[in-house]
Amino acid sequence: MSKKVRVLLYYKYVPIENAEAYAAEHLAFCQSIGLKGRILIAKEGINGTVSGDYETTQKYMDWVHSDERFADLWFKVDEDNQEPFKKMFVRHKKEIVHLGLENVDDEDVNPLELTGDYLSPKQFKEALLDENTIVLDTRNDYEYDLGHFRGAVKPDIRNFRELPQWVRDNKEKFMDKRVVVYCTGGVRCEKFSGWMVREGFKDVGQLHGGITTYSKDEEVKGELWDGAMYVFDERIAVPINHVDPTVIARDHFDNEPCERYVNCGNPFCNKQIFVSEENEAIYLRGCSPECRSHAKNRYVAENGLTQKEWADRLAAIGESLPQAGA
Template sequence: MNEAPYQVLLYYFYTTIENPEAYRDEHRALCERLELKGRIIVGNEGINGTVSGTVENCAEYMKALETDPLTAGIEFKIDPEEGHVFPKLSIKARTEIVTLGLGEEDFSPNEVTGNYLEPSEWREAMLDPNAVLLDVRNAYEAELGKFKNAIVPPVEAFRDTPQWVRENRHLFEGKKILTYCTGGIRCEKFSGFMVKEGFGDVNQLHGGIVKYGKDPATKGEDFEGQLYVFDQRIAVPVNSKNPSVIAHCIHCDEPCERYVNCANKDCNAQHFCCESCEEKSERYCCGECKEHMTARLEREAAAQAAQ
């Protein structure tokens, strides 16, 4: 079997970047030379990115970051692919490389963060009767997949999670707190936030769900569903030991991990829909959206006929 010609690289690194704008421009030149595509955020606190490219070009890119004193020690999570998973390259300079929005209370994970647990340690920690798992991703990501028995805050943005935790302290006080996210970057920051909030036993899954799924010892055990990713793949398998499906078609409620976008262009909501229901629903997420789009098309047709 031939190896896939492309790779997807997921990475982050907390480090002080004095001039994010200048670093962004230099980094863009590197990525363009290597014909990489993806999304990269650069800030005073470091770099966060996901890119795709040929195996050869990805190898050169990784070497460039690994040998740069600014990012020495960076770790990459690698997935094989048949082609690019992004339509273009986007590199932006922002205040935060992951938006927690703490303002004056902001801090560096290099100074305060939770205890790192490797995949095997995480699997063992989940069995602790005093453990509580906290998913620090957005709620819609967890609809596709999450760890068994995890608490999923009902938030649509990472910056809303601190307030939710403050309002629900009773769920975590006196517990062994296990935080997790996609690749680890959000946990680096959020586990540190929980330490600063006064919680005692705060831990994080080192390398996130991605590393847990790739680890030969854990093989993604007890992760339910699939991993939501922010590229053209959308869903990535994690559990090769005891896989399950937790998502359901919004129309018939049958198990389903198939995403479609609402046919109402003003809605465009991403939702789970099986092939059978896509045909019946005409890909609308609800009756209201179908009525809205039908009325819009009728108005547009009438306006065109009047010309």
């Protein structure tokens, strides 16, 4: 039996001087112990997901905690049977969370100075059941489609950067109500809830530690979550509800329950779709006829299909390759 892989999810808003140099130092240490994952470092803090065996991840946590800036950093620890990362990346960025406030002519938010009230998993569950509280999902649309809290509002946006403008456009709907926000691990909500407070919302809360912490809480056990949680690594979908789990996502082609996310085979489309392995083979991972017959279709290239095999696959579903010169 293969050894369990530990996955560490974490962040901390803390001033980091010479963030670019620290990112290089951080990468060197991670590579020296064989850690894998993705870390963002900026002058406002650090945000990462990394993985390795028990010894490797323990070395990393001890090293991070030995720095007084991160002595109290909260690592959320999970286990998996597969390695969720192929390489180790440490990037120096302008910010660890990009809220897109330049799009609404606003200044960035410092969560160390302004953020929403922290809610424990139990308090958050109570908020979900309170009809006078609005629970707002702050994640990207494809994250919501895979899974979300029951009754949570899905903003009409594609990504997190569009959220401030959407809130301003819909302010009258919940300006005078209690608003509670949530995200994967908490890093986005720290900044966004602070922005909402600055916008004048009187009662703003956030799920402390995010969905990840809610799932592992012994009291709530992930209850009232529908579907799976999207994660930005090879796992894609992670179970959350340990009481009455459900599958809410549907296969792009036959509408059957499916939590397998892939990118469309056409690199110029790249739309994320739910699809079973069987339907992926039938439809060549293309979300549309145009993508299935696109000259750069990645499924065709990855599987080494000949022109005839490609044409035969399309013919089986009533489609064809474009004529030369068309």
